[in-house]
Amino acid sequence: MEQTDDERFMRAALEQATIAFEQDEIPVGAVVVSGGRIVARAYNYTEHLNDVTAHAEMQALTSATAASGGKYLTGATLYVTLEPCLMCAGALAWSQISRIVFGASDPKKGYMRLQNSLSDDSIKILHPKTEVVGGVLENECSSLLKKFFGKKRIV
DSSP: OOOOHHHHHHHHHHHHHHHHHHTTSOOOEEEEEETTEEEEEEEOOHHHHTOTTOOHHHHHHHHHHHHHTSSOOTTEEEEEEEOOBHHHHHHHHHHTOSEEEEEEOOTTTBHHHHHHHOSOTTOOSSOTTOEEEOOTTHHHHHHHHHHHHHHHHHO
């Protein structure tokens, strides 16, 4: 079976999540794609940097804007293995990224939980033109997270 571009790039994000897992970071990986090629790769780095903002998405945004020479990522797509949190969704809104593709949903910390709880439909967390696709390689993405947290609970 032929894989879609979304699946191919999500696999690249999963490779980044695996690196995070191997470094005892929460295994979330991200890549930014522009013009059909990966322009940034990142994974959670909060433990190593001792920085709560060092999420995979934030690291990928920083790398992608540095590579592009501008602060906006219109025309680009972020692939991330876990639904972005509110902090990352805010940064993604400011970046004006065109598309966000995520693997596993995050019912506890994901931005959609807050978005869905807002009574005013006119308030949007992401940029109004940003397209969001969820559930791409969801099983693989959530499996790595479950493996990581299962290992933490045993210790």
